[in-house]
Amino acid sequence: MRRAVIAFTAFLGGLVFLLSSPAWADGEALKGTLQNQGQPVNGVKISVAGEDGKPVGDATTGADGKWEMPVPKAGTYKVTLDQSTLPPGVALKFKDRATLNVQVYDGSERNVLFALAPAGQQDGAAAASSDSSSFWDRVAQLTFEGFNLGLIIALAAMGLSLVFGTTGLTNFAHGELLTFGAMCAYFFNVVVGLPLIWAAVISVAIGGVFGYGQDRFFWGRLRKRGSSLVAMMIISIGLALFLRYVFLFFFGGEGAPYAEYNAQPGIQVGPISAAPKNFIAMGIELAVLVVVGVALLKTRVGKAARAVADNPALAASSGINVDGVIRIIWTVGGAVAALAGVMLGLAQNVSYQMGFQVLLLVFAGVTLGGLGTAFGALVGSIVVGLFIQLSTVVVPTELKTVGALLVLILVMLFRPQGILGRRERIG
Amino acid sequence: MDWTTILITTVKASIGLETVVYALAAIGINIQFGYAGLLNFGQAAFLGVAAYGMAVTVATFHLPFWLGIVIGLAATVVLAFLLGIPTLRLRADYLAIVTIAAAEIVRLVFRSVKFSSVFGGSDGRQNFSGDFFAMNPYSPGTYGIGPISFNERVTWVLTVGWVLIAIACGLVYLLMKSPWGRVLKAIREDEDAVRSLGKNVFSYKMQALVLGGVVGCLGGFLFALGQASVQPDLFSTEFTFYAYTIVILGGAARVFSPVVGAAIFWVLLVFVGNTLSEAVSAGLLPSLFTVNNIGAVRFMLVGLGLMLLLIFRPQGIFGDKREIALDAR
Numbered sequence: 230m231r232r233a234v235i236a237f238t239a240f241l242g243g244l245v246f247l248l249s250s251p252a253w254a255d256g257e258a259l260k261g262t263l264q265n266q267g268q269p270v271n272g273v274k275i276s277v278a279g280e281d282g283k284p285v286g287d288a289t290t291g292a293d294g295k296w297e298m299p300v301p302k303a304g305t306y307k308v309t310l311d312q313s314t315l316p317p318g319v320a321l322k323f324k325d326r327a328t329l330n331v332q333v334y335d336g337s338e339r340n341v342l343f344a345l346a347p348a349g350q351q352d353g354a355a356a357a358s359s360d361s362s363s364f365w366d367r368v369a370q371l372t373f374e375g376f377n378l379g380l381i382i383a384l385a386a387m388g389l390s391l392v393f394g395t396t397g398l399t400n401f402a403h404g405e406l407l408t409f410g411a412m413c414a415y416f417f418n419v420v421v422g423l424p425l426i427w428a429a430v431i432s433v434a435i436g437g438v439f440g441y442g443q444d445r446f447f448w449g450r451l452r453k454r455g456s457s458l459v460a461m462m463i464i465s466i467g468l469a470l471f472l473r474y475v476f477l478f479f480f481g482g483e484g485a486p487y488a489e490y491n492a493q494p495g496i497q498v499g500p501i502s503a504a505p506k507n508f509i510a511m512g513i514e515l516a517v518l519v520v521v522g523v524a525l526l527k528t529r530v531g532k533a534a535r536a537v538a539d540n541p542a543l544a545a546s547s548g549i550n551v552d553g554v555i556r557i558i559w560t561v562g563g564a565v566a567a568l569a570g571v572m573l574g575l576a577q578n579v580s581y582q583m584g585f586q587v588l589l590l591v592f593a594g595v596t597l598g599g600l601g602t603a604f605g606a607l608v609g610s611i612v613v614g615l616f617i618q619l620s621t622v623v624v625p626t627e628l629k630t631v632g633a634l635l636v637l638i639l640v641m642l643f644r645p646q647g648i649l650g651r652r653e654r655i656g
Numbered sequence: 657m658d659w660t661t662i663l664i665t666t667v668k669a670s671i672g673l674e675t676v677v678y679a680l681a682a683i684g685i686n687i688q689f690g691y692a693g694l695l696n697f698g699q700a701a702f703l704g705v706a707a708y709g710m711a712v713t714v715a716t717f718h719l720p721f722w723l724g725i726v727i728g729l730a731a732t733v734v735l736a737f738l739l740g741i742p743t744l745r746l747r748a749d750y751l752a753i754v755t756i757a758a759a760e761i762v763r764l765v766f767r768s769v770k771f772s773s774v775f776g777g778s779d780g781r782q783n784f785s786g787d788f789f790a791m792n793p794y795s796p797g798t799y800g801i802g803p804i805s806f807n808e809r810v811t812w813v814l815t816v817g818w819v820l821i822a823i824a825c826g827l828v829y830l831l832m833k834s835p836w837g838r839v840l841k842a843i844r845e846d847e848d849a850v851r852s853l854g855k856n857v858f859s860y861k862m863q864a865l866v867l868g869g870v871v872g873c874l875g876g877f878l879f880a881l882g883q884a885s886v887q888p889d890l891f892s893t894e895f896t897f898y899a900y901t902i903v904i905l906g907g908a909a910r911v912f913s914p915v916v917g918a919a920i921f922w923v924l925l926v927f928v929g930n931t932l933s934e935a936v937s938a939g940l941l942p943s944l945f946t947v948n949n950i951g952a953v954r955f956m957l958v959g960l961g962l963m964l965l966l967i968f969r970p971q972g973i974f975g976d977k978r979e980i981a982l983d984a985r
Contacts, residue, residue: 470958
């Protein structure tokens with residue numbers, strides 16, 4: 230039974246459990262690892278007290294950022310991080326979370342997580358002062374961050390929307406294209422040791438090949454066999470699960486940053502403070518979106534792609550090679566998604582779940598803009614990005630995604646065809 | 657390689673708590689997807705609101721257990737209406753996207769720090785199953801045949817679970833033989849034809865969504881009671897995907913196929929998982945496989961299995977190919 234229980238918790242508690250599961254030692258204990266942007270933080274004092282406030286003991290993090298404190302019995306404990314022992318430049322991400330109440334169960338070790346961030350970047354730092362000028366500063370800052378996120382979503386959404394428009398496939402495995410790109414860049418950057426820029430170029434190329442291969446050897450074959458759209462949607466879920474666990478298998482469950490551009494000092498531009506990497510990333514994203522957009526409008530292939538998205542049968546009868554166009558869309562979509570993944574990895578850490586986590590936002594952007602329209606996806610994604618970041622003015626940061634997903638549902642209710650979509654698509 | 661342990665845990669998995677919970681969730685999905693052709697990818701949310709509805713009523717507000725069950729059921733019905741009203745008039749994939757988004761919303765709210773005084777954050781809620789186990793008719797001890805036995809608490813949970821499965825299967829059987837069920841299947845086949853016969857398609861779809869959600873939410877109650885705790889991450893979107901795998905494995909639009917599918921799914925998952933981890937600790941696999949990453953392999957196999965099933969045998973084990981609702985509408 231015990232074995233079955235272990236097997237089951239590993240699955241259910243998801244991956245956190247899966248990866249920290251060998252901790253079935255005897256004796257109850259509290260433990261944790263302090264990290265700031267992927268780097269261990271040592272010499273921080275953490276004190277543990279019982280529910281009644283009686284101290285149990287103190288622990289100090291080691292060079293690897295780890296600390297551990299055995300406790301006498303199962304029960305609830307107060308764990309306090311002594312903020313004065315944090316190294317300069319590092320602060321708690323949530324100021325009011327210096328003391329945590331945690332429950333320790335019989336015979337198990339309990340991981341305690343304190344989120345750290347570089348000083349000045351923690352949540353609520355700007356909200357602490359509430360005079361009007363800092364409010365507008367905060368809005369400006371959040372608008373900038375919203376564009377940053379929105380552009381990444383837009384890169385992903387463009388491919389998803391075009392694939393949907395041309396083949397009708399709602400591809401739940403599109404998020405894994407992002408993760409694939411980020412993982413490739415991580416491999417070439419951290420394991421091989423190339424500069425990140427070259428690693429990004431290589432991974433965008435591989436992402437394109439991956440997209441091409443998926444259509445050539447998988448989705449194209451399925452279309453030929455006459456698999457229905459709902460079947461293909463569920464197949465894409467299977468593919469997403471498969472790829473995600475392949476990434477987990479090779480990469481592990483922990484997020485990891487690239488080797489470069491990690492703790493860039495921020496620069497101040499007007500009311501906005503951000504690391505230079507953000508400006509450059511946004512510039513690249515914008516340039517790629519413009520290039521793809523112009524290509525869709527002006528080139529022969531782009532016009533053909535829009536024609537196929539509009540009406541595949543009519544496009545085929547006017548002499549367009551529909552399969553060829555779809556293959557080009559998959560290739561470009563894969564490459565652009567890989568770029569989005571690299572950028573996402575730069576903005577946060579590379580992890581095996583990153584693509585899946587952003588996928589729902591991509592869906593929100595695509596539906597908001599109108600399923601199947603290329604430019605609608607762009608508009609919708611930026612709206613979603615802005616909405617997510619700006620909503621943190623009123624809702625807690627941890628719930629910002631909830632707002633965006635609620636908007637998705639409301640759009641369905643009032644304008645199901647999206648901003649730029651047309652009525653007939655929704656039928 | 658300890659084959660005895662592997663075999664015992666595998667046999668136990670075939671009737672264990674996971675099988676019961678997933679079978680109930682899958683019966684619900686079978687009503688929605690198999691019979692009515694609705695793509696509800698948020699089944700985890702239905703189980704989640706039911707489990708949390710009960711747990712929060714009892715553990716946070718210290719109200720009676722049966723009131724908790726009523727509130728859990730009510731929450732499920734409300735959720736079904738909230739999801740159904742905007743999407744059931746639209747094409748199938750819209751419902752899929754909205755339900756999966758709703759499931760994430762529900763999970764994020766349950767695990768948020770903001771509402772942790774009610775839902776308990778990522779730790780969830782405990783201490784609500786006392787009344788349920790107080791009804792346990794089994795006296796302390798183990799029940800079963802030889803090594804395949806459970807203690808009195810697990811036996812009680814499993815008894816209730818299998819009785820509920822039997823009732824749910826009976827209900828589905830009778831409903832699908834009734835005129836109501838025939839309309840539902842007709843909607844799956846051709847919505848416009850049914851509409852032209854004067855039936856209110858939207859209302860039938862909504863009834864199917866609510867009914868499937870309520871059957872699934874019974875699994876949510878059992879999940880919470882069987883573990884004596886609820887955690888938000890139990891109700892992730894992957895839960896729903898596994899339940900779909902079960903429905904498709906067994907064969908959609910068949911009364912018993914979700915139950916058989918759940919048993920086969922868990923038997924395979926536990927067997928493969930245990931065999932692989934035993935093989936790793938016995939040093940039989942290449943050093944690429946470690947104790948830490950071996951768990952990922954069986955879920956890769958789930959994904960692979962789902963793909964292969966849909967490509968080569970979309971009707972599953974018992975299904976009828978002509979009855980599979982795989983045409984987008």
